[in-house]
Amino acid sequence: MNDLSSSIPFLDLKTHHQELRSDLDGVFNEVLGGGIFIQGPQLEAFEAEYANFCQVKHCIGVGNGLDALHLILRAYEIGYGDEVIVPSNTFIATWLAVSHVGAIPVPVEPDARTYNINPLLIKAAITSKTKAILAVHLYGQIADMDAINSIARDHNLTVIEDAAQSHGAFYKGRRSGGLGDAAGHSFYPGKNLGALGDGGAITTNDDELAGRLRLLRNYGSPAKYIHELCGFNSRLDELQAAFLRVKLRKLDFWNRRRNEIAGEYMDRLRGCELVLPFVPDSSNPVWHLFVIQTSDRAKVIKMLSDSGVASLIHYPTPPHLQEAYFSLNYKRGSFPLAESMADNCLSLPIGPHMPESEVFKVVNVLRLIYGSLNKLKN
Numbered sequence: 001m002n003d004l005s006s007s008i009p010f011l012d013l014k015t016h017h018q019e020l021r022s023d024l025d026g027v028f029n030e031v032l033g034g035g036i037f038i039q040g041p042q043l044e045a046f047e048a049e050y051a052n053f054c055q056v057k058h059c060i061g062v063g064n065g066l067d068a069l070h071l072i073l074r075a076y077e078i079g080y081g082d083e084v085i086v087p088s089n090t091f092i093a094t095w096l097a098v099s100h101v102g103a104i105p106v107p108v109e110p111d112a113r114t115y116n117i118n119p120l121l122i123k124a125a126i127t128s129k130t131k132a133i134l135a136v137h138l139y140g141q142i143a144d145m146d147a148i149n150s151i152a153r154d155h156n157l158t159v160i161e162d163a164a165q166s167h168g169a170f171y172k173g174r175r176s177g178g179l180g181d182a183a184g185h186s187f188y189p190g191k192n193l194g195a196l197g198d199g200g201a202i203t204t205n206d207d208e209l210a211g212r213l214r215l216l217r218n219y220g221s222p223a224k225y226i227h228e229l230c231g232f233n234s235r236l237d238e239l240q241a242a243f244l245r246v247k248l249r250k251l252d253f254w255n256r257r258r259n260e261i262a263g264e265y266m267d268r269l270r271g272c273e274l275v276l277p278f279v280p281d282s283s284n285p286v287w288h289l290f291v292i293q294t295s296d297r298a299k300v301i302k303m304l305s306d307s308g309v310a311s312l313i314h315y316p317t318p319p320h321l322q323e324a325y326f327s328l329n330y331k332r333g334s335f336p337l338a339e340s341m342a343d344n345c346l347s348l349p350i351g352p353h354m355p356e357s358e359v360f361k362v363v364n365v366l367r368l369i370y371g372s373l374n375k376l377k378n
Contacts (some may be wrong), residue, residue, distance in 0.1 A: 007308035008349050008358045011190055015353040020246055024196075027242035037238045039218070046241040049248055050201060053168070054177035058210035060202045061236025062217050065164040065186025068200040069097030069134070071234065072160055072182045075212045076132065078103050083129040087117040088318060088338035090136045094162050095319045097184075098134065106130070107320055107330075109337045113278035115139060115291070119147035126151075132158040137166035137176055139314070140192065140258075140288035141279065145171055145179040160184065163203075167193040168255045170284035177203040187236075187244060192258070192288050193251050195240040254352035258287040261350050261359055265290055268363040272370040275344075289314055293344040296373055300346060303372075307365045312347045 017024065031042060043061050051059035062068050078084065080102035086094050088107035098105040108125050111118040115138050122133065133152055135143040145159075152159045159180035166176040167185065177183040187199035202213055212229075215222060220231025262285075266276055275293035279285060291314060294300050304311050318338040320330035332339060349362060 008310060008354075008361060010310040010312055010347070010349050011351045012353050013189060013194075016351065017196075019353070020250070023246045024243055027246055028239065031239050031242050038235055040238045042238045042242040042245065043236055046236075046245045046248070047201070049245060051203060053175070053248060053251075054183075054203045055175045056178040056203045057205045057207070058203065060204075060210060060213045060217060061241060062200045062202060063234035063236065064198040065162075065184055065188065065200040066093045066097055066100075067217075067232070067234040068184030068186070068202045069094065069160065069162060070100045071213055071216050071232065072184055072202055072209075073097060073101045073103065073132070074216055075182075075209055076158055078131045078158075081129060082131045083127060084131060085117075085122060085125050085133045087134075087136050087138070088320060088335040089115055089117075089341050090138060090162070090319065091164075091315055092319045092322060092324070093164070093186075094134060094136055095325065099324075103131070104129075104328075105319070105325075107335055107338075109335055110138075110341070111144075112337060114141060114143075114280060114283075115341060116141065116143040117148070119144050119151060122148065122151050126155055126157070130155070130157060132160055134160045134162060135180065136162040136164075137169060139277075139285070139291050140165050140169055141277075141285035142166060142169050142171035142176055142179070142283045144280075144282070146282075149180065158182075164188075165191065165288040166286060167191060167288075168251050169286040172282050176286075178205065181206060182209060187240070192255060192286050193244065193247055196243050197237075197240055199236050199240045199244065200234075201236065255286040257352040257354075258350055259285075261354055262287045262290055264356075264359050265348065265350075265363065269366060272366060273373070274366075274370070287350055289347045290350045291345050291347050293341065294346055295344060297344055297346050299373065300366075300369055303369045304362075304365060307361075309362055309365055310349060313342075313345060314347050315345075316342055318342050 047059040082103040084098045086105045089110040095105040161180045161183035163183045164186035169176040182204040185201045187195040220229030
């Protein structure tokens with residue numbers, strides 16, 4: 001099954017940036033020539049453009065996605081002794097943001113089909129200490145926000161979106177980033193909208209919250225050497241903002257290409273003994289990741305690699321089993337759905353610059369793999 005002469009990367013960022021090389025060079029020279037590198041006109045323009053893209057009033061650029069979530073919690077004065085409901089199935093940054101303000105992450109299991117937090121299980125996790133629900137739009141698909149918002153209203157809770165993987169996704173006609181009280185976004189290079197380094201943003205329709213966040217990201221300062229809050233240094237660099245403005249113009253087009261690839265995978269992998277993603281009618285995902293489940297994961301990874309196809313696991317160990325959270329005293333078996341997904345999930349190559357030939361190769365290799373595995377089992 002060896003065919004390393006035509007290896008397929010998990011995500012081709014070289015071709016991705018080569019398409020934009022002239023424009024990226026242009027804005028680099030513009031920023032370099034302008035001499036303003038922190039909180040300048042490029043950041044101001046990006047914040048306006050991204051707020052418009054997300055269909056919200058405010059965008060506040062920050063240093064990274066974790067900072068975005070952390071600062072939202074700070075701005076809402078959530079802290080020691082408080083609880084925040086989080087998914088059991090997510091990247092650890094979601095939990096870390098809660099821990100960084102001194103609050104306690106309270107895990108809730110996912111919907112077995114969508115991988116996102118299950119609203120039917122949230123009510124049982126709410127206590128008198130609960131202050132917020134932090135809903136993750138995992139792999140680029142929106143969580144069930146109507147149900148989550150309804151529960152939050154009934155219990156007077158804040159709803160925060162972790163929109164790090166869902167740039168441009170829709171839920172019932174509305175964009176990710178404007179579906180709760182505030183949303184944190186990551187512009188890590190591998191995201192659908194990725195910077196050329198770390199970066200993040202917060203979106204919200206809340207004027208007061210936006211004002212507080214602008215202080216918190218900049219040493220608590222409304223003006224030079226005046227400090228109203230004990231703030232932080234978490235600012236989206238002018239250069240990264242300029243790069244993101246170039247990329248934002250292409251984002252919807254790139255997301256459509258991801259959707260086409262996902263459609264090919266869904267159509268052509270039916271019949272293989274694997275679990276394909278499920279998309280509810282309410283969601284129009286952007287396929288940050290295309291995640292399957294397979295009980296033969298180790299073998300499949302090895303056989304894909306032997307054929308020159310890269311794959312990754314998102315994520316191999318759920319937060320409650322990480323050493324960082326041993327103090328919460330969760331054991332294996334505490335959240336069996338999250339653990340099962342960690343044991344069986346596998347992400348296939350997907351990206352806006354992936355050619356049809358590579359899509360077909362991934363499909364054909366997988367079909368051969370599952371044919372071989374079936375023969376061995378029989």
